[in-house]
Ligand code: PHE
């Protein structure tokens with residue numbers, strides 16, 4: 417533990433924003449949050465909770481209540497950890513910003529979820545390039561209360577440590593799986609499609625866009641299809657993958673050995689983010705309205 421927690425943000429250069437990585441684990445400096453910090457949390461919390469009624473999966477909304485997260489103040493990691501410990505054995509750890517990939521995997525494999533301790537400024541309410549406390553805590557933490565999802569996250573971390581030994585291409589395959597599930601996943605329920613991906617859950621615009629817009633594709637989850645599909649980080653997604661339940665996600669990823677799968681995918685052209693393939697199970701074929709015609713990356 418370092419004594420003073422720093423706020424490590426992306427740097428603006430003449431090539432645009434570049435991410436800055438930091439490995440320190442810090443105690444959440446809760447007393448240092450300003451009135452404005454708590455107000456940003458409260459404003460975002462109220463806004464998202466309202467939007468997410470009937471849009472987020474029930475497991476997410478129920479877990480958030482069970483953990484006692486509210487708009488009143490920025491939650492204390494220590495208090496959330498009491499609930500997590502009891503439910504699934506997960507533990508939140510404070511970090512200063514983005515972790516290097518391998519360090520991130522190692523924490524997940526140890527059932528430690530890194531949460532950025534600092535929150536965005538009021539002028540960044542609607543968009544911030546990097547993960548902050550609101551994204552990490554509001555978006556990711558509630559589902560760690562769900563036993564299946566909790567096990568998926570740990571197995572993903574262990575799988576990441578392992579994929580690192582297979583080379584950059586396998587790592588890219590696995591990173592796409594995280595992107596299209598943990599960050600931007602949709603889940604089919606008897607009441608209709610719902611959101612479980614944290615990147616959507618912490619975004620006002622995308623929470624509505626991903627379910628209601630005619631523009632994006634919504635396609636049934638297939639693990640190899642997902643691992644070959646490119647993605648963009650700076651616009652709404654062109655394609656969302658829909659799981660039938662956390663059971664399906666678990667069975668398709670945790671049980672199988674990915675080594676032969678990585679071998680099979682080696683050297684293959686990635687699938688463009690916007691593509692719909694003949695073998696896809698299509699919930700909705702996107703109109704593509706509003707998409708940038710500048711390729712996927
Ligand atoms: N089963 C995968 C492997 O053999 C690991 C993994 C688990 C990957 C869960 C993603 C999610 O490498």
Ligand code: CO
Pocket residue numbers: 547551552556599614615
């Ligand atoms: Co995230």
